[in-house]
Amino acid sequence: MKKEVFEVGQTLKMLCSACDVEQNHTVESVTKQGQITKAICQACETSSTFSRGVKTSVAMGKSKTASPYDRTRKYRKGQAMMHSTFGQGEVTDVIEPQKIDVLFGDKTRRLIHSQN
Numbered sequence: 582m583k584k585e586v587f588e589v590g591q592t593l594k595m596l597c598s599a600c601d602v603e604q605n606h607t608v609e610s611v612t613k614q615g616q617i618t619k620a621i622c623q624a625c626e627t628s629s630t631f632s633r634g635v636k637t638s639v640a641m642g643k644s645k646t647a648s649p650y651d652r653t654r655k656y657r658k659g660q661a662m663m664h665s666t667f668g669q670g671e672v673t674d675v676i677e678p679q680k681i682d683v684l685f686g687d688k689t690r691r692l693i694h695s696q697n
């Protein structure tokens with residue numbers, strides 16, 4: 582895969598966990614190698630930070646509130662949630678049909694989903 586190089590102020594389309602759709606994001610900071618470390622959604626101001634291309638934290642924009650975590654709901658990668666204990670999080674991976682990894686602030690926790 583070709584490594585893309587980005588510049589601060591550049592606009593790029595990517596999935597916004599709060600909007601739950603692809604949105605234009607403004608590149609807020611990059612590494613010396615041109616890799617994005619922070620990008621902000623132009624629609625809801627949710628900011629995402631990255632380390633080596635992997636999302637490491639998400640700060641939900643003021644105009645957005647994630648829906649509460651519901652263990653019976655089926656989540657997919659990139660979806661946002663509000664957990665009563667951990668706060669706002671984003672699904673980073675679906676591990677098994679009923680297990681998901683969710684990033685809260687800068688900590689990833691394993692939660693269950695799709696429970697009936």
Ligand SMILES: [Zn+2]
Nearest residue numbers: 597600622625
């Ligand atoms: Zn957004």
